[in-house]
Amino acid sequence: MGGAKPWSAKRAATLLHDLLHYAVETEAKLDGGFWGNLEKGRTLEQMNDRTGKSMQAESPQLGIIEGVVGPMSGAVKGLSAADLVAGFARYAEAMESRAPDWVTEEFVLAVQKRMRELQGAWKATPFGGVMELGWPRR
16 A cells, blocks of 8 residues: 555644644744744754753743643633633642633633634645645734
C-alpha cells in the first residue's frame, strides 16, 4: 500500500488542540504561547526542549496558556461559557490560586466562535491544499 497515511484520530486531536491554542492565544491577545513563539522565530525543536532551557523566559506565560487550553476543549464540545468560567474559578480556588483575569464568559464565547471559524476553514481546505493562519501584530 502506497500513498498518504490515513487521517488518524490522534492527528485530528492534535490539530484540534493546536487550533484551540491559536484561538485562545489570539482571543486573549497573548504572544508567549505556542503560536506567538512560532511568530517570534522559535523552532519546534526549541519549544520541545525537555530540559526547559531554550524556553525558560517564556515558561510563566506558556504555563498559564497550557492551563487554559486544556479545559477550553470543553468549549469546543459545547459546554457553556458560564460553566467553563465557573470551573476555572473552582479549580483555581482548590489550588489556592486565581484564574487569569481574561478568562471571562466573553472570552470563552469568542474562543468558541473562533474555533467554529477555524474548523470551518479546515473542512473547506481541499485535499492537498493549504490553510494559512495569520498572527496578529501588536
